Amino acid sequence: MTFLTLNHLQKSFGATQVVHDFNMSIDKGEFVSFLGPSGCGKTTVLRMVAGFETPSAGSIVIDGQDQTSLKPNKRNIGMVFQAYALFPNMDVFDNVAFGLKIAGLPKAEIEDRVKEMLDMIHLGHLAERFPYQLSGGQQQRVALARALAPKPQVLLLDEPLSALDAKIRVSLREEIRQIQQQLGITTVFVTHDQEEALSISDRIVVMNAGKADQIGTPFEIYNRPATRFVASFVGTLxxxxxxxxxxxxxxxxxxxxxxxxxxxxxxxxxxxxxxxxxxxxxxxxxxxxxxxxxxxxxxxxxxxxxxxxxxxxxxxxxxxxxxxxxxxxxxxxxxxxxxxxxxxxxxxxx
The missing domain is CATH 2.40.50.140 (Nucleic acid-binding proteins)
Structure with missing residues (x-):
């Protein structure tokens, strides 16, 4: 069942068009990765879904509701950034609770939800620590919990693992996938790392020069590339x-x-x-x-x-x-x- 629809999205910055007529339908609970080199437009598409960029043309529909003109805080979307973006003056508990407090939830409900989130990322014992007291992997887990705490309709992840070392990246990507499947949340993951995309995605969008060169399962993308670019970018050839x-x-x-x-x-x-x-x-x-x-x-x-x-x-x-x-x-x-x-x-x- 289609849950997130991107219709003829375009984005230009001045005379430069960075996204060209991008179309995609994403099912509820699906994990989709946007894969491509720097400058291919993948993050720009993600930022349009989040509301941080306004499309030059096209529309964004979530669960039947047009979101194209809504501000980011009016969209029920969770976002995880590459640089964690935790509040340095707040401890782990308050970082995760931030969106819940903004929403005006009762204190008891906030405490229960934060505890649930911290248990899910196995960091309940670090609730009173501040971001500077955490490792990079722990900070990214807290950022993930903060994004998920308000129960968003869609989870967006913008290269969330690129700042981590190789061993932590592998374990955390598996944890992200496990949590996503556990919650059944529709997820869009941006990466330039083909191994990440192949290992955790239901489908992959291989982007090239602002266009989707191919959309398919990891098996299809790797074994039956549709273009020369996809064939050369994904895997050794x-x-x-x-x-x-x-x-x-x-x-x-x-x-x-x-x-x-x-x-x-x-x-x-x-x-x-x-x-x-x-x-x-x-x-x-x-x-x-x-x-x-x-x-x-x-x-x-x-x-x-x-x-x-x-x-x-x-x-x-x-x-x-x-x-x-x-x-x-x-x-x-x-x-x-x-x-x-x-x-x-x-x-x-x-």
Whole structure:
């Protein structure tokens, strides 16, 4: 059931248009991430939903009510910022209670709600501490509790984890997702980190130059990118030139190797096109029967994964394989075989 609708949103700052005709419907309880590089418009869309920016055109509808012209304090929205934005002169309890006090709730109800929120983020024992006495991860948890305390219709998170170290980011993103699912709150999460978006989202919006290049599940975005930008931005990608042998039979030639792929080829025989494959689409194998044979140019042991770069068809290509304690990683200069799964080959669109 559609709960948040963004209709033909546009935003210009002077002569510069930063959001172009953005459209999306988000279901109640859905977790959607806006993913893209700096300057792509993702935060501007979020700020328009929050009411901090006024759309140059288009509308924002929440639960059937047009919110486009409402001020931020008139929208039932919770917001978590990158820089926490806690009140330094208030302790944890009062920070979480702030929105409830503004709403004029009775003191007993405020105390119960704040206790519930602090228990949810496991910081009840720190209720009397001030922000400067907390770690970055703890401050962000308090910011999340403050945003959720008034029971908003929609939760917005603007790169809330980017200021934290890697280990804390992973644990906190999992906690955010768990809390979101527990409360069933419709959530929009802005990030430039593809791993974050892939790991916690129901759907991802990949933004490029103010437009949504693709909207889909993490599985769809990663495995079936709709544009060249999405394919290159999300995940590691190998790009190779291929010559079309038979478009009807879906036959291509890469270097000296002929392959049959699963996707339709929209190019004439003899045309050169580009195909892409993820590092995990290839498997190291014996030279006999291999799809490609190449020389190892680098081999990185990353723990659970071994990343090998191999010279294939005149290009250096990355392949990932799981660590096998009984098999030594390839060595630089070694000639190895690679088997390619045709379902992992992606035809790149413009």
């Amino acid at each position: 190998n790009v190779l030139d291929a010559v079309v042998v038979d478009p009807i039979q879906r036959i291509l030639k890469l270097g000296d190797t002929t392959l049959t792929i699963n996707e339709d080829i929209r190019a004439a025989a003899g045309a050169t096109i580009q195909i892409a494959m993820r590092p995990e689409s290839g498997t190291l194998c014996a030279i006999d029967g291999a799809t490609f044979v190449g020389k190892v140019t680098s081999s990185q042991f990353l723990g659970s994964v071994i990343r090998t770069r191999i010279e294939v068809a005149g290009k250096s290509v990355s392949f990932d394989s799981f660590n096998d304690p009984g098999v030594k990683p390839p060595t630089i200069g070694e000639i190895v075989g690679i088997t390619i799964d045709p379902s992992g080959l992606i035809l790149l669109a413009d």
